[in-house]
Amino acid sequence: MSTPAHDTTTGATPGTDARTDSGTTADPLTRERTHLTASRSALRAMREDAEALNIRDVTANWVNAEVLARQIDDRIKALADLSDTPLFFGRLDYLHAPGLAAAEGADGERFYIGRRHVHDADGDPMVIDWRAPVSQPFYRASKKDPQDIALRRRFGYTGGELTAYEDEHLSDPAEAAATSKLLQQEIERPRVGPMRDIVATIQPEQDEIVRSGLGGTVCVQGGPGTGKTAVGLHRVAYLLYAHRERLARTGTLVIGPNRSFLHYIEQVLPALGELSVRQATVDDLVAHVEVRGTDEAPAAVLKGDARMAEVLRRALYSHVTMPTEPVMVVRGSRRWRVPAYELEEVVRELLDRDIRYGAARDALPQRIAHAVLVQMERAGEAPDDRVQDAVARNSAVKAAVKAVWPAVDPAKLVLRLLSDPEFLAEHAEGLLDVEEQKTILRAKPARSVKSAKWSAADAVLIDEAGDLIQRTHSLGHVVLDEAQDLSPMQYRAVGRRCTTGSATVLGDLAQGTTPWATRSWREALAHLGKTEGVVEELTAGFRVPTDVITYASRLLPHIAPGLTPVASVRENPGFFEVRATGEGPAEVVAACAELLGREGSVGLIAADARVPALADALTAAGIGHLTPGEETTLDTRLTLVPASLAKGLEYDYVVLDEPAAVVSGEPDERTGLRRLYVALTRAVSGLIVTHAAELPEQLGE
Structure with a gap:
């Protein structure tokens, strides 16, 4: 099992293994702190070595010098020692040297696992990068599969200072497996500010x-x-x-x-x-x-439908027409004629190759020029590549290409599709019915690409058209x-x-x-x-408390039938309360003030339409608050979050205002319930749900 965590006051708890490499009794925590200090010094030396590099005489030109200088600058930044971030978070003691069998008699090695590689002046590793193969057992070794690990040690930190350690003797059959207290504490630690890495707590399945x-x-x-x-x-x-x-x-x-x-x-x-x-x-x-417009939901859904890709492809290739006239190329005193049927064969061959519209258009003049060169060779001439390029640039060839395979601007193509009912009907036949076509047509066709009020869905269509070209x-x-x-x-x-x-x-x-x-x-x-x-x-x-995720999971049968509910593995059940309040924001503001008395970040999540009134109420109460994306500070730890922006964000404590308003703020009930599910699951340590209106029936007991 895991031995109890050792703290700074005791160094080691009674009955635990506290030996040095040589077997003599010592203070393990002091030894680990010494290694941490030495590792930080080694990292600082690595950074100083990078800063001292002189590249004046090692590059052939200024371009190479610029590239090398940028690479060195990135290397210097990557070697920064973040004072509040542990340089290493674990240690592995192997039974044998990695890669060697026990029969070979190789002694085991010790590796400190951290965020990056650190070596000393002799090149010997002080810290091993967590991504290296030798580090993998730190995440996957277990009592059932020790992977040649005798001991796995985890470290606890306060800021950047090493304050505790915890050992697992994986090769000792007498010890039973137990949950790591340090691992649990790190997972459940309050957070303030941006998302942190989880490099110290990655689980085997992750x-x-x-x-x-x-x-x-x-x-x-x-x-x-x-x-x-x-x-x-x-x-x-x-x-x-x-x-x-x-x-x-x-x-x-x-x-x-x-x-x-x-x-x-x-x-x-x-x-x-x-x-x-x-x-x-x-x-x-x-x-x-530039996106300046919005779509109604039915239009946005249709514009985002995969069928639009085929509509765009048809519309684009409708610009290709079969040649009806021959091409006459004049060079000096000679004239070379490429008949229409031969031009048609070239065009059909390019269409059959299914290459990009623009690539085929670029290839067409070369194909026509090649047909001319074949005639030249039959006439006894010996043209080379320069002659072919010259023929491809001939005005007659350019005119033929322009007529047969014209250049197409992707934005103009999309604008015509969404503005011209006949053009859309021609290329959406069999894909979109008449009502669907009416849904995506513009009520007022724009005069030009610049004047058009493009929506986000329109921009995606233009991107699709651009890729076809x-x-x-x-x-x-x-x-x-x-x-x-x-x-x-x-x-x-x-x-x-x-x-x-x-x-x-x-x-x-x-x-x-x-x-x-x-x-x-x-x-x-x-x-x-x-x-x-x-x-x-x-x-x-790992992040959402048991009581909170259990409450939110009541919505799953209504929003995602058959999806496996999340099972919280946190030991701390978290703080959870549903409060019926009176009209007005006073009790919501009071709940925020209550949670600000705890350690960590606080998020007030509300339906978008209710955010302005809540912002005014917080200001009137003297409670400073941020908007999503702004950096929390010790003085301002409350973020006012519109429900539409809550996805992906986390706060230690959350006040969720008026769940019914979150649901009704969406176009349909199912989308509203999904938005509510998102809002309910943003809390890491505790959640207060406040409501004056009736709660959605799907949250019932």
Whole structure:
């Protein structure tokens, strides 16, 4: 079993193993603090070595110098020693040297496991990166499968100071397995500010996902508090460690639902030493036009339907027409004629190849020029590539290409589809019925692309059209969080960014709050273009208290039938209370003031329409508050959160105002209940539900 945690006053508790490497009695906590001090000194020396690098005479030109300087600067930043972050959080004592069998007689080794690699002046490791293969048993070794580990030690910290340790003798059959107290305390520790990494508390089922290979796409279904977002971010960090050169060339991207969410998670990867991962929303990816308009829900659902991809493809290729006139190319005193039937063969061949519209258009003049060169060779000439390029640039060839395969602007194409009933009807035949076509047509057609009031769904259509014309650049790996809220067309937009790479898809079907929310992960993976993706489910809740998740799970039969409820593994049941209040915000403000008397962050979540009145009430009461995305401080720990922005965020304590208003604030009851489920599950330590109106009947006993 785990020995009791040792604190700073005792050093070690009676009856526990407190020996040094040589077997003599000593104070283990003092020894570990000494190693921590030495490790910090070694890290500082590594940083100073990087800062002292002189690259003036090692680069051939200023471009290489600039690139190398940037790489060194990133290296210096990655070696920063964060004073309030533990440099290492665990230790592994192997029975034998890793990779060697017991019969070979190799003595065991000791490794300190931390956020990054640290070595001394001789190059010997002081701290091993948590992603290294030798570190894996820290997360997966157990009494049933000790993986050659004699002892696993966990460390407890206050700020950056080592204050406690706890041992598990995995190879000792006399000890029974027990829950780690330090691990439990770290999981349940109050949080203030942005999301932290979970590198010290990754569980075996999470570690399997984190360390899954780069070549495969993984979809993680996880209820509130199961750590799916953290798992996705740590998988990025692991992949960057295991495939750094490849991903340095191809790039990585984390996609979140909104800016508030991205701000909340933005410190996780830098804390793990990874500074090069870009973060964006889907709207950022498809920002080809300025979004100034909105769609009614029925129109947004149809524009996000996967059928629109085929409508766009038909509309685009309708611009290609078969040639009816020959092309006459004049060179010097000679004329070369390419007949219409031969031009038609070239055009049909390009269409049959199913390459991008723009790529085919670029290839067409070269194909025509090739037909001319064949005639030249038959006439006894010996043309080369320069002649072919010159023919391809001939005015007659250019005119033929313009007539047969004209250039198309993606935004203009989408605008015509949404504005011209006849054009839409022609290309939506058999795909969208008459009523559906009327639903997406603009009431007032815009005069130009610039004057059009584009919606977010329109921007996705333009992105689709743009990809049909010119292939979108593909990255090595994409993480897509809160994926359950994406439309099929949005999935396609994300999938275009990783056609030659892989993805990590994260979400919870029960938290889908858009009219087009995902119905199944298999369907989502198909739209993403990753049908081979593996679906994993996380059901152990580490962040949401038992009483809170049990209460919220009453909604699951109504919003996601058949989905496995989250089972909280927290020892602390948390603070939970439902309070009937009078009209007005006074008692809501009082509940916030009560929770501010506790340690940690506080979130007041309310239906969007009620937020302004609550903001005024908090100000009148002298209680400072923030908006989502703003940094909490010791003086201001309360965030006023519109229910529409609560997804993905966490607070130690939450006051949920008027659940019925959260439900009624959505277009339909099911979406409203899902929004309520999200709001109910944002609390890490405690939740107060306040209501003057009747609670939704789905929350009944």
